[in-house]
Amino acid sequence: MPQESTVMDWDKLRIFHAxxxxxxxxxxxxxxxxxxxxxxxxxxxLEDSLGTTxxxxxxxxxxxxxxxxxxxxxxxxxxxxxxxxAARIRDSEESVFGELKVTTTTGFxxxxxxxxxxxxYDRYPDLKIxxxxxxxxxxxxxxxxxxxxxxxEPNQQDLIRRRLLNIRMRLYATPEYLAxxxxxxxxxDLGPHRLICQNPQTPQVSSGAVLSQMLLGRNISSTLxxxxxxxxxxxxxxxxxxxxxxxxxxxxxxxxxxxxPDIQSGxxxxxxxFPEELxxxxxxxxxxxxxxxxxxxxxxxxTEEQVTDPSAK
Numbered sequence: 001m002p003q004e005s006t007v008m009d010w011d012k013l014r015i016f017h018a019x020x021x022x023x024x025x026x027x028x029x030x031x032x033x034x035x036x037x038x039x040x041x042x043x044x045x046l047e048d049s050l051g052t053t054x055x056x057x058x059x060x061x062x063x064x065x066x067x068x069x070x071x072x073x074x075x076x077x078x079x080x081x082x083x084x085x086a087a088r089i090r091d092s093e094e095s096v097f098g099e100l101k102v103t104t105t106t107g108f109x110x111x112x113x114x115x116x117x118x119x120x121y122d123r124y125p126d127l128k129i130x131x132x133x134x135x136x137x138x139x140x141x142x143x144x145x146x147x148x149x150x151x152x153e154p155n156q157q158d159l160i161r162r163r164l165l166n167i168r169m170r171l172y173a174t175p176e177y178l179a180x181x182x183x184x185x186x187x188x189d190l191g192p193h194r195l196i197c198q199n200p201q202t203p204q205v206s207s208g209a210v211l212s213q214m215l216l217g218r219n220i221s222s223t224l225x226x227x228x229x230x231x232x233x234x235x236x237x238x239x240x241x242x243x244x245x246x247x248x249x250x251x252x253x254x255x256x257x258x259x260x261p262d263i264q265s266g267x268x269x270x271x272x273x274f275p276e277e278l279x280x281x282x283x284x285x286x287x288x289x290x291x292x293x294x295x296x297x298x299x300x301x302x303t304e305e306q307v308t309d310p311s312a313k
Contacts, residue, residue: 012046015039016054017075020068023061096286097126104149107229108270109133112248113149113291120290127283135203140275147274147287151205154273161273162288164295167246169208169265171215172256177239184242184260187218194222194241202227207265212244215263251301 019028019039029039047054054068064072104113109131121127138144141158148154154161184190197212198204216223224240226232233253236243242259246268250256272291278284 009049012042012049013071013075013078015042016046016071017079019043019055019062020064020072020075023063025062095126096124096282097128098283099128099130100147100283100287101130101132101143101145102147102149102287103132103134103138103145105135105151106133107246108149108151110228110230111233111246112252115252116294119294120287123290124286127286129287140273143275146278146281147272147284149270149272149291151268151270153269153271156273158276159273160276160279161271162292164270164272164291165248165299166267166269167248168267169205169211169244170247171242171259171263172236172245172249172253173242173259174236174239174255175257177236177241178257178259180239181241183257187215187260187263190215190242190260191219192221194224195220196224196226196232196235196241196243198227198229198232198244199225204229205265205268207268208244208246211263211265215244247302248298251298 015028015032015034018031019025022028022031025036025039025043028034029036032039043054050067050071052067053065054071055062056065102113110133114131117129120129132138132145137150137154138148139156140146140148140154141156149164151167153163181193182189184193195215197215198208200209200213200216222241224235226235229245232243232245233249235241236245236256237253245256247264250258272288274281274284274288
């Protein structure tokens with residue numbers, strides 16, 4: 001069969017290289033843990049398949065023919081490439097490179113993760129990230145992605161998971177919008193304002209949908225509905241109205257003003273998960289550690305906000 005022939009050809013080339021390097025069937029056999037006669041048979045078979053003589057045989061040993069020199073040059077290049085690859089595999093225990101497929105929600109990916117990735121690339125410039133932003137939960141065990149950051153605990157089997165933080169959906173607006181439209185003091189005061197949120201029927205975390213549904217039931221006079229939180233954020237930043245947004249944004253957008261501090265959604269857990277088989281992957285470990293560092297920084301900022309502004313709690 002063709003596959004069997006390919007394996008045998010490589011085996012013959014490996015033996016040829018050892019013989020050419022050692023200059024002796026006996027010495028090559030010692031390196032390869034083969035008998036001299038087995039090595040000799042393989043060399044004869046290779047010469048027969050190529051239709052040429054690869055060695056001049058002398059009493060003092062073997063000398064490569066012109067054709068043998070050409071083949072030895074080729075096998076030497078192959079060996080160098082294999083050695084380099086083996087070294088890179090070993091070195092990957094200290095370095096990080098190659099492709100990493102990451103999936104998370106559109107909101108978290110665009111508003112929190114992507115703005116921080118420059119730090120990760122500074123640390124690992126050879127990393128190639130394929131970031132898939134969607135609400136659909138990709139199948140990690142089937143390797144649709146290597147790492148997932150989801151707004152609920154993954155229920156797939158054979159996953160390593162870590163809870164990153166809990167978030168809540170809250171109300172935010174710009175000082176410019178509030179200066180023009182006024183600061184609401186109660187839920188009833190929201191009526192004349194424009195509410196920016198996701199339609200409760202669109203895919204999103206259930207706590208956010210519940211909060212939006214409750215607010216929409218307050219006889220809001222004007223609304224802007226966007227099918228992801230990035231769009232909601234853009235509306236808020238451009239003074240369109242009061243938006244329902246995740247609280248982790250307060251660290252990156254300190255100019256936003258929290259509206260009705262007593263109104264917020266229930267807690268939404270955020271998990272990082274990856275397949276058990278990738279436990280030893282340096283790429284996965286590097287990404288996980290980076291995200292954990294950034295989450296710790298976020299927590300410190302949120303703690304500082306709570307100390308300086310008790311209404312932010």
